[in-house]
Amino acid sequence: MSDVKALFGLIDKKNKRRLIGAVICCVLSVLCGILPYLGVWGIVTCFLNERTENLFQYVCLIAAAIILKHLLFGTGTKISHKVAYQTLGETRKKLFRKIARLPMGYVKTTASGQVKTIIMDNMEQLETFYAHNIPEIISGLAVPLCMEILLAILDIRVAGIMLIPVVLFILVGILMIIVQMKKMDEFNQAFADVSVKTVEYVNGMKELKIFAADESTYGRLSESIRTYSTVVTEWFQSCLKYVAFNHADLNSNLVFLFPLAGLMYLSGSVTAASYIMYLFMGLAMLIPLETVSNNFDYIGMNASVAKKIDEILKLDEMADTTSKAELSDHTIVFEHVTFSYGEGQPVLKDVSFTVPDGKVTALVGVSGSGKSTAASLICRFWDITEGQICLGGVPLNQIPLSDLMSQISFVTQNTFLFKKSIRENIMMGNPEATEEEMMQAAKDAVCHDFIMRLPKGYDTVIDKETKLSGGEKQRITLARAILKNASVVILDEATAYIDADNEDLLQKALAKLSEGKTVLVIAHRLSSIKEADSIVVLEQGKVIDCGTHDELIRRCSPYQDMWAAFEQSDQWKMGGVNA
Numbered sequence: 323m324s325d326v327k328a329l330f331g332l333i334d335k336k337n338k339r340r341l342i343g344a345v346i347c348c349v350l351s352v353l354c355g356i357l358p359y360l361g362v363w364g365i366v367t368c369f370l371n372e373r374t375e376n377l378f379q380y381v382c383l384i385a386a387a388i389i390l391k392h393l394l395f396g397t398g399t400k401i402s403h404k405v406a407y408q409t410l411g412e413t414r415k416k417l418f419r420k421i422a423r424l425p426m427g428y429v430k431t432t433a434s435g436q437v438k439t440i441i442m443d444n445m446e447q448l449e450t451f452y453a454h455n456i457p458e459i460i461s462g463l464a465v466p467l468c469m470e471i472l473l474a475i476l477d478i479r480v481a482g483i484m485l486i487p488v489v490l491f492i493l494v495g496i497l498m499i500i501v502q503m504k505k506m507d508e509f510n511q512a513f514a515d516v517s518v519k520t521v522e523y524v525n526g527m528k529e530l531k532i533f534a535a536d537e538s539t540y541g542r543l544s545e546s547i548r549t550y551s552t553v554v555t556e557w558f559q560s561c562l563k564y565v566a567f568n569h570a571d572l573n574s575n576l577v578f579l580f581p582l583a584g585l586m587y588l589s590g591s592v593t594a595a596s597y598i599m600y601l602f603m604g605l606a607m608l609i610p611l612e613t614v615s616n617n618f619d620y621i622g623m624n625a626s627v628a629k630k631i632d633e634i635l636k637l638d639e640m641a642d643t644t645s646k647a648e649l650s651d652h653t654i655v656f657e658h659v660t661f662s663y664g665e666g667q668p669v670l671k672d673v674s675f676t677v678p679d680g681k682v683t684a685l686v687g688v689s690g691s692g693k694s695t696a697a698s699l700i701c702r703f704w705d706i707t708e709g710q711i712c713l714g715g716v717p718l719n720q721i722p723l724s725d726l727m728s729q730i731s732f733v734t735q736n737t738f739l740f741k742k743s744i745r746e747n748i749m750m751g752n753p754e755a756t757e758e759e760m761m762q763a764a765k766d767a768v769c770h771d772f773i774m775r776l777p778k779g780y781d782t783v784i785d786k787e788t789k790l791s792g793g794e795k796q797r798i799t800l801a802r803a804i805l806k807n808a809s810v811v812i813l814d815e816a817t818a819y820i821d822a823d824n825e826d827l828l829q830k831a832l833a834k835l836s837e838g839k840t841v842l843v844i845a846h847r848l849s850s851i852k853e854a855d856s857i858v859v860l861e862q863g864k865v866i867d868c869g870t871h872d873e874l875i876r877r878c879s880p881y882q883d884m885w886a887a888f889e890q891s892d893q894w895k896m897g898g899v900n901a
């Protein structure tokens with residue numbers, strides 16, 4: 323039941339009031355839908371009593387009821403759609419805001435696929451629920467209730483007979499929701515799995531073709547499709563008996579009402595006119611329940627989606643502070659930092675080093691030694707549990723997150739440009755910048771010239787049609803970072819995938835970005851960090867040495883090994899080129 327509560331918890335107060343209005347309109351609309359039955363009963367009674375003076379009134383009643391029914395239904399659904407779209411919009415915004423405050427690590431690993439499925443796929447179901455299911459279920463239940471009250475006033479015995487199928491219907495419906503909810507997590511999990519794997523399959527199509535993938539390559543996707551089919555089939559089968567019962571139940575009135583009310587008529591306790599009216603009411607009363615029955619399926623399905631949304635909204639956010647921090651400068655200090663991802667082994671062990679203000683410090687180490695992890699901790703992508711990292715003498719968790727982010731430019735080999743114009747992409751670095759400043763940043767990043775050669779220049783929208791090379795895209799992201807003008811620059815393998823033609827341009831852009839900044843650089847190409855003011859050597863998550871290139875090459879054997887390996891690979895590359 324808490325899942326169902328979560329469904330309504332997503333609607334704000336204003337929209338809850340609107341939803342009540344929508345439900346009232348729908349209830350009145352369904353009641354209007356019943357009036358024609360009463361009108362027909364009136365007409366039949368007129369003929370039975372051979373008195374036709376009221377005939378016209380009944381015809382008018384039927385016509386007015388039909389018009390009103392549609393007007394009210396239209397108004398109700400208009401309001402409920404407004405509620406649905408506003409609720410979905412607000413919930414999406416809440417989720418986006420929440421994700422921005424969650425540890426980056428959670429978003430990158432656990433959440434991205436799951437959140438995408440919820441936001442893009444599952445939430446669309448909620449639209450149907452708020453816009454259609456709620457008004458239809460409530461109005462569908464309200465009508466039999468009103469008619470029961472009316473019948474109880476007219477003849478308590480008939481009301482009792484009609485109550486039987488209604489009560490059975492509600493009990494079986496509730497039972498079905500409980501059974502559905504038990505299976506719903508499994509259903510949603512299977513659905514999310516198929517979505518994530520389908521996206522992975524489509525995104526990896528190039529690799530699949532290159533590596534001439536055979537049938538077995540599609541195994542993971544086929545397996546999850548099979549699981550999904552099994553889960554859906556089981557889910558439908560588990561509901562089937564309840565649905566079948568309820569449909570039979572909705573037709574059972576004739577079985578009970580016809581003979582029992584008929585006996586009352588024969589015994590003289592009910593008139594012929596009343597007998598006909600009860601039959602009409604019996605038929606009319608159960609029709610709205612058909613709609614309720616069709617809508618029952620969605621309650622469990624949507625309650626499970628709402629539960630997942632609720633779970634994400636309740637996740638612990640990164641601790642943030644609002645009190646301004648006075649940074650003495652932009653020196654970064656790692657003091658006895660130990661860090662592990664989740665419950666696993668520590669990736670960094672008692673790590674201490676300093677990145678002095680205005681200097682270039684390099685982090686080197688073999689693959690997996692923890693270089694990127696250390697860099698990402700400076701941006702608080704993850705929070706540390708042991709030790710301390712300070713910027714300008716202030717522990718990172720005592721600097722407001724937005725202030726911390728404004729101090730840092732984090733550049734990796736993975737470029738990400740938004741589907742916006744090149745101008746807007748660069749301006750994200752500093753939305754206050756002037757056009758001249760934006761263009762200067764592009765010139766510093768050595769991308770102005772190629773941008774100007776594009777037919778729409780800075781107005782070119784970055785999308786799949788925009789034919790930009792990897793190096794060009796990367797330089798646009800560097801223009802964005804240059805415009806941001808952050809005091810701390812972290813370069814994590816920023817030149818890793820760059821080709822020889824682009825390297826020179828990229829190095830120029832990076833030099834401009836790093837000018838006068840506190841720089842932490844991670845690079846496998848050791849030649850690019852040879853001139854660093856200080857080099858920190860990491861091995862299996864521990865700092866084993868720190869010094870200039872000349873110092874390390876004299877005394878640090880792992881560093882000597884790295885250099886030897888680097889020089890060998892460089893010669894090998896040159897040999898490859900010459901060959």
Ligand SMILES: Nc1ncnc2c1ncn2[C@@H]1O[C@H](COP(=O)(O)OP(=O)(O)OP(=O)(O)O)[C@@H](O)[C@H]1O
Nearest residue numbers: 427431663669687688689690691692693694695696
């Ligand atoms: N998100 C993550 N969750 C769990 N473990 C991770 C995660 N990211 C990295 N690791 C692990 O942490 C260790 C250090 O990884 P890290 O990427 O920091 O090393 P690195 O020195 O930068 O390696 P490379 O030079 O190959 O980029 C590795 O064993 C890696 O598998």
